[in-house]
Amino acid sequence: MNNILVILPVILPLVLGYASLHIKFENDKKCTDYAIICTAVNSIIVFVMLFMLAGESVNVFTFTDALSIKFRIDGLGCVFAGMVSFLWPLATVYASEYMKHEGKMQKFFAFYLMTFGVTVGLAFSANMLTMYLCYEALTFITLPLVTHSMDKRAEYAGKKYIVYSVGGASLSFIGMMLMLFYNSSIEFVYGGVVADGEPVLLVAYLLMFIGFGVKAAIFPLHGWLPAASVAPTTVTALLHAVAVVKAGVFAIMRTTYYFFGTGFLKGTWVQDVVMCIAIVTILFGSWSAARSRHLKRRFAFSTVSQLSYILFGVTLMTAESFKGSMAHMLFHGLIKIVLFYTAGAILYTNHREYVDEIEGFARKMSKTFWLFTLCSIALIGIPPLPGFLSKFTLATSAVAEMSADNILPFIGVCALMFSAFMTAIYLFEIIIKAYFPSKCFNDLHLDEVKEAPDRLFVPMAVISAVMVSVIFWANPLFDFLGNVAKGGF
Secondary structure, eight states, X not given: OBOGGGGHHHHHHHHHHHHHTSOOOSSHHHHHHHHHHHHHHHHHHHXXXXXXXXXXXXXXXXXXXXOEXXXXXXXXXXXXXXXXXXXXXXXXXXXXXXXXXXXXXXXXXXXHXXXXXXXXXXXXXXXXXXHHHHXXXXXXXXXXXXXXXXXXXXXXXXXXXXXHHHHHHHHHHHHHHHHHHXXXXXXXXXXXXXXXXXXXXXXXXXXXXXXXXXXXXOTTSOTXXXXXXXXXXXHHHIIIIISXXXXXXXXXXXXXXXXXXXXXXXXXXXXXXXXXXXXXXXXXXXXXXXXXXXXXXXXXXXXXXXXXXXXXXXXXXXXXXXXXXXXXXXXXXXXXXXXXXXXXXXXXXXXXXXXXXXXXXXXXXXXXXXXXXXXXXXXXXXXXXXXXXXXHHXXXXXHHTOBXXXXXXXXXXXXXXXHHHHHHHHHHHHHHHHHSOOTTOOGGGXXXXXXXXXXXXXXXXXXXXXHHHGGGGHHHHHHHHHHHHTXXX
């Protein structure tokens, strides 16, 4: 059914964000209040649509019989849009405080709002052309956020970000054109649209996996992600936990399960190649995170590793592994945004950004480090917190795929175990330094250390509470994700 309301949460933030560039706000508070209200209203609209308009679609523009801009609310789109719409208003509240020392708030919140609309558009895309256009738009609309400070480091990070992202998108475009030439359809249909696939379509899938994988920070195309850590923490949290990197894994989910189809891909050489990419990235990211001394860069490399947990599940190409991938996408979003926000709180209130500079800080920032510890335990995968649930699902689905002819799932499980061990090392190092300073530590170093202000702490606390509450409704959530993994709602 053609329902124009489907594009409302896509268009509204774009219009409101652009309009905010031309509004003369009396002060910064008016600007931040505008942004908070707009994101909250749009999030409410999204959730109403997820419940009321599930399955609805709208054809915005038709180029040819095969090419059109079309949006539809389906199961996978509900998962991604729901995660984004829950986190965005809370992220805006955090940003309203944090951006006070970054300046240029009107410009920042304008692009922050518009990014929300483009991300929802990507979630609701009904075909590859629409998703590709939203994917490209996401790159360009987040560029001003990455380069917000406009110093040399930010300019370098922005150049790196645009080169990597546009280069990756170009590979995806080639894959889409090959698919259109040989298969004549680019619609998203669960199970894929390839009937009798040409061998060249396996190459097309590899190109699209690598292309979309740039935003998912696959090795060796991950370099833009740690470089982007120079951006304000509100931006890096957005890039590393919610919008950009999750757009990459979401696009690969769409490409694998709704475009090419696992029936065509499973058991081919390309499955082995993409699974190897995911496994190598898991190992590389966790090892690099342990070596980094900068807090935000450590979390950035952690994101590199954790994203490939999701991709490993996707490359297993089963309904159970797809369920585990979606679960980890949700849980990682909740957990990692809090970890980034704790790093931001330390930087904002105490001007420290290295692991070795936070010794004893838990004595003065007890609330912040309590949340950090809780989310660290969840990310490591210690039961019963959600990180364990998603990782366990991924591991068991990999075990189910093991055979004498295919040892990659076994290698993948070993990679997950190694990564969990390294995650414990690089997160517990921070916890131990903060809670248990060395014997020669002088408490005078903590005289000027302050707890995070409420506008930074409250969003972290709310997200952490929701993360923990997943324990109590894990069964219905996993039942829902299981239905989505089988093509339903």
